[in-house]
Amino acid sequence: MSGPDNPQHDTVGLTDGPSSAAVSPLHVPATSATSRTGYSALETSAMSHIGKRKYEVFPGKNTFHCGGHIMMGRDKGFFFLTVGLFIFGGALYFAFDCVYLATEVHWSIPIVGAILYILSLSNLLWAGMSDPGIIPRATTDEAADIEKNIEVPKQDNPTYRPPPRIKEVTVNGVSLTLKFCYTCRIFRPPRASHCSICDNCVDNFDHHCPWVGNCVGKRNYRYFYLFLVCTCFLSIYVFACNIATLVLEGLICFITIWSVLGLAGFHTYLIAASTTTNEDIKGTWSRKRSPAMKNPYNNNSFSKNFCVTLCGPNTDSLIDRRGIVTEDYSVASNPPMKPPEPYIPNSSQDQVETFHNNSAAALTPDHNEPLAANGQS
Amino acid sequence: MDHVTTQQPQAIAKVFIQRDYSDGTAVKFQTKLPADIHDRVDSDTFERFVEKINQYYAEAEGIGCSTYLQGCFACLTAHTALLCMQTQYDKNLKRCTEYIKEQNIGIFLPKGLKVIDPFERGLRVIEILVLPVSQNHVDEEKWSKF
Numbered sequence: 036m037s038g039p040d041n042p043q044h045d046t047v048g049l050t051d052g053p054s055s056a057a058v059s060p061l062h063v064p065a066t067s068a069t070s071r072t073g074y075s076a077l078e079t080s081a082m083s084h085i086g087k088r089k090y091e092v093f094p095g096k097n098t099f100h101c102g103g104h105i106m107m108g109r110d111k112g113f114f115f116l117t118v119g120l121f122i123f124g125g126a127l128y129f130a131f132d133c134v135y136l137a138t139e140v141h142w143s144i145p146i147v148g149a150i151l152y153i154l155s156l157s158n159l160l161w162a163g164m165s166d167p168g169i170i171p172r173a174t175t176d177e178a179a180d181i182e183k184n185i186e187v188p189k190q191d192n193p194t195y196r197p198p199p200r201i202k203e204v205t206v207n208g209v210s211l212t213l214k215f216c217y218t219c220r221i222f223r224p225p226r227a228s229h230c231s232i233c234d235n236c237v238d239n240f241d242h243h244c245p246w247v248g249n250c251v252g253k254r255n256y257r258y259f260y261l262f263l264v265c266t267c268f269l270s271i272y273v274f275a276c277n278i279a280t281l282v283l284e285g286l287i288c289f290i291t292i293w294s295v296l297g298l299a300g301f302h303t304y305l306i307a308a309s310t311t312t313n314e315d316i317k318g319t320w321s322r323k324r325s326p327a328m329k330n331p332y333n334n335n336s337f338s339k340n341f342c343v344t345l346c347g348p349n350t351d352s353l354i355d356r357r358g359i360v361t362e363d364y365s366v367a368s369n370p371p372m373k374p375p376e377p378y379i380p381n382s383s384q385d386q387v388e389t390f391h392n393n394s395a396a397a398l399t400p401d402h403n404e405p406l407a408a409n410g411q412s
Numbered sequence: 413m414d415h416v417t418t419q420q421p422q423a424i425a426k427v428f429i430q431r432d433y434s435d436g437t438a439v440k441f442q443t444k445l446p447a448d449i450h451d452r453v454d455s456d457t458f459e460r461f462v463e464k465i466n467q468y469y470a471e472a473e474g475i476g477c478s479t480y481l482q483g484c485f486a487c488l489t490a491h492t493a494l495l496c497m498q499t500q501y502d503k504n505l506k507r508c509t510e511y512i513k514e515q516n517i518g519i520f521l522p523k524g525l526k527v528i529d530p531f532e533r534g535l536r537v538i539e540i541l542v543l544p545v546s547q548n549h550v551d552e553e554k555w556s557k558f
């Protein structure tokens with residue numbers, strides 16, 4: 036039995052608020068609808084829903100998250116797939132293309148891409164996680180009122196099914212029929228439709244989109260459309276970036292291939308023929324230029340030629356560049372011969388001698404005793 | 413907070429004003445006074461009342477320069493601006509709710525009628541409760557959290 040302070044419940048899950056008259060559900064006039072559909076029994080059990088949030092007792096098949104702020108359809112798999120593709124594709128794009136294009140072309144390229152990406156993703160989330168325009172189900176009293184206004188024909192036949200209830204309206208001069216929704220117990224407004232997946236009547240129903248995981252209706256159609264448009268631009272932009280990356284990298288690769296491949300191929304030939312570039316240019320072993328000359332270095336076997344060139348012994352460096360210079364070395368390296376006199380017209384012999392002294396002194400920087408005597412002899 | 417007595421054996425009758433789709437799918441209610449309450453309120457008053465509600469909703473759903481700019485701004489901020497700002501729709505809805513409350517206190521409750529905000533009924537109907545005339549509902553409404 037209801038107490039004096041219980042708020043009214045008309046339909047399962049819907050409370051009218053403290054301001055409305057608190058009529059016990061059991062006192063609702065027992066109309067034919069109530070007795071036929073047996074809602075009074077449900078209404079008594081609805082008392083246990085008092086105090087809960089409305090989304091916790093929502094009659095449709097939507098799922099609610101974050102305290103009811105987010106609502107999604109029943110089929111969420113495809114939605115997560117869409118989001119996953121977005122994240123994966125975005126990661127690839129920003130990690131590879133953007134890094135390359137930002138450094139090689141212009142820093143603004145990733146920024147434009149990021150803006151499009153964020154717009155697209157946000158529209159997807161808004162489209163998929165908001166109320167599409169669900170029409171709440173009618174209260175019991177409303178349904179009873181509708182029943183009252185419809186003529187129920189006499190049921191002679193036990194298997195008689197009443198014809199689908201319709202209501203004629205004129206919208207802007209056009210005559211339309213509104214259908215009665217048995218689940219929601221309303222005459223559906225024009226352009227509204229009942230979604231069987233979500234089990235709701237949705238205003239301005241467009242379609243139920245599995246990719247978005249929600250119905251697309253009056254409230255989220257713009258987000259859905261903007262999602263499509265932004266994703267379109269984003270994919271075209273990313274594709275253009277891919278092409279640009281490919282083209283730039285491809286161009287560099289092409290030039291590299293053009294130069295290096297030819298060169299690599301040429302030297303492969305040189306190794307195989309046991310010749311050098313110099314000999315090839317001069318045509319030393321060329322049969323055309325000197326038919327009698329045979330390449331004496333050729334092993335007459337490609338594999339042996341390769342083996343010798345690539346796998347032959349690595350000889351040591353002979354210049355001993357890190358060795359310390361000794362007196363013997365410098366003496367041995369600087370021959371005592373007088374360098375030839377440069378021909379300098381109109382110059383005195385003194386200048387010539389100065390030149391020799393300077394050159395001799397330069398050869399022995401560590402010795403205090405210049406060998407100028409040698410230059411002067 | 414006292415509710416209307418629930419111990420009454422007589423159930424509270426309800427009258428529903430349906431939507432008027434003659435001008436399209438915009439929110440608009442029929443202004444015709446239902447026969448059940450013609451003895452409580454005259455048709456002119458009622459018509460003016462419903463037309464005023466229709467006007468509020470028309471303004472709420474109206475499109476103009478400001479709504480266009482609001483929409484563009486929301487779009488550019490990835491719709492996060494909608495979380496912070498009060499839209500034209502919200503403002504007009506609030507005004508409509510206030511108006512209904514005022515009319516209830518001023519006109520309808522003294523006549524034993526109570527109008528429920530259509531927003532609380534999913535914009536399907538305007539629900540009017542036909543209350544017993546004998547009791548003072550006006551004070552109760554002033555104290556209630558509408």
